[in-house]
Amino acid sequence: xxxxxxxxxxxxxxxxxxxxxxxxxxxxxxxxxxxxxxxxxxxxxxxxxxxxxxxxxxxxxxxxxxxxxxxxxxxxxxxxxxxxxxxxxxxxxxxxxxxxxxxxxxxxxxxxxxxxxxxxxxxxxxxxxxxxxxxxxxxxxxxxxxxxxxxxxxxxxxxxxxxxxxxxxxxxxxxxxxxxxxxxxxxxxxxxxxxxxxxxxxxxxxxxxxxxxxxxxxxxxxxxxxxxxxxxxxxxxxxxxxxxxxxxxxxxxxxxxxxxxxxxxxxxxxxxxxxxxxxxxxxxxxxxxxxxxxxxxxxxxxxxxxxxxxxxxxxxxxxxxxxxxxxxxxxxxxxxxxxxxxxxxxxxxxxxxxxxxxxxxxxxxxxxxxxxxxxxxxxxxxx
Numbered sequence: 001x002x003x004x005x006x007x008x009x010x011x012x013x014x015x016x017x018x019x020x021x022x023x024x025x026x027x028x029x030x031x032x033x034x035x036x037x038x039x040x041x042x043x044x045x046x047x048x049x050x051x052x053x054x055x056x057x058x059x060x061x062x063x064x065x066x067x068x069x070x071x072x073x074x075x076x077x078x079x080x081x082x083x084x085x086x087x088x089x090x091x092x093x094x095x096x097x098x099x100x101x102x103x104x105x106x107x108x109x110x111x112x113x114x115x116x117x118x119x120x121x122x123x124x125x126x127x128x129x130x131x132x133x134x135x136x137x138x139x140x141x142x143x144x145x146x147x148x149x150x151x152x153x154x155x156x157x158x159x160x161x162x163x164x165x166x167x168x169x170x171x172x173x174x175x176x177x178x179x180x181x182x183x184x185x186x187x188x189x190x191x192x193x194x195x196x197x198x199x200x201x202x203x204x205x206x207x208x209x210x211x212x213x214x215x216x217x218x219x220x221x222x223x224x225x226x227x228x229x230x231x232x233x234x235x236x237x238x239x240x241x242x243x244x245x246x247x248x249x250x251x252x253x254x255x256x257x258x259x260x261x262x263x264x265x266x267x268x269x270x271x272x273x274x275x276x277x278x279x280x281x282x283x284x285x286x287x288x289x290x291x292x293x294x295x296x297x298x299x300x301x302x303x304x305x306x307x308x309x310x311x312x313x314x315x316x317x318x319x320x321x322x323x324x325x326x327x328x329x330x331x332x333x334x335x336x337x338x339x340x341x342x343x344x345x346x347x348x349x350x351x352x353x354x355x356x357x358x359x360x361x362x363x364x365x366x367x368x369x370x371x372x373x374x375x376x377x378x379x380x381x382x383x
Contacts, residue, residue: 001027088113170249173239
């Protein structure tokens with residue numbers, strides 16, 4: 001029996017993780033859940049899975065959650081510290097880090113410092129503090145197993161290969177809903193159309209990131225730290241069908257890919273039960289599912305976010321954290337209808353250009369830079 005804590009249990013990855021866990025009650029026990037403000041769903045999850053503790057974002061919601069749970073055996077926490085308590089639950093064997101954005105950084109660090117293995121879905125953690133996170137994990141003998149389909153694919157390939165023979169990795173990207181939209185029409189894109197991803201069903205924030213390809217930008221940085229790669233060992237190809245999740249090219253010219261229909265429960269199950277696999281009862285291997293597989297180069301003039309990633313890696317320091325924070329603010333402003341679609345990447349670029357990247361790189365300066373970038377992004381948008 002493996003004990004699981006889930007950070008971000010009411011989000012897309014969190015709910016699918018609990019769905020997988022529900023299939024295998026003899027293999028997994030949920031000991032902790034943390035969520036944002038979706039009190040009703042968190043209460044239902046806690047009632048079903050009976051964790052030792054839960055955490056919510058706001059202290060003001062504790063009374064409502066307590067009344068819905070009606071169970072004095074479940075400890076209730078709140079805020080960043082509450083999520084960190086769930087992450088460092090003394091009995092947890094694995095922590096699923098699925099909170100959205102920078103909010104996942106501190107709880108994930110708490111889990112690592114407590115010696116918990118991490119199933120990482122919160123890519124922003126490695127974008128902001130990849131060097132610190134991977135060093136801390138190595139020092140504490142903590143495994144970080146990526147949940148993202150692309151990195152999970154690479155992880156699986158590398159585990160059956162000799163890394164010294166690796167030439168490069170190839171991250172695939174669907175291209176999002178606007179792959180074939182003319183560049184001159186991009187600023188007229190509505191929120192509804194941006195949330196209509198052609199192949200994946202995800203939360204709102206990551207869906208917008210997929211539409212701008214900022215999600216792939218983050219995945220480039222995440223891949224560097226997860227797999228200890230040089231920048232020139234990371235490539236991105238457009239693959240609209242989302243069947244091949246990533247590829248690894250080796251020095252002899254051979255390429256190994258990992259493929260399957262786009263279903264996040266597959267990489268989630270692999271991360272939960274690593275190194276063994278779970279029988280999910282999925283049967284998707286048929287010629288009709290794998291026809292017309294296409295690949296093309298990324299149009300970086302239309303999607304400059306890919307260039308942002310490599311620039312942030314080159315400059316390093318706190319610039320990746322600044323890029324992430326500016327994007328979070330801009331995406332929220334777009335979702336609320338305050339800015340146009342192309343203003344998202346414009347804002348990110350302007351904030352990156354304004355950042356003083358000469359400051360020392362440590363946890364405190366990462367947090368300070370994150371806050372600076374959020375304020376600067378709003379200033380760029382509204383001034």
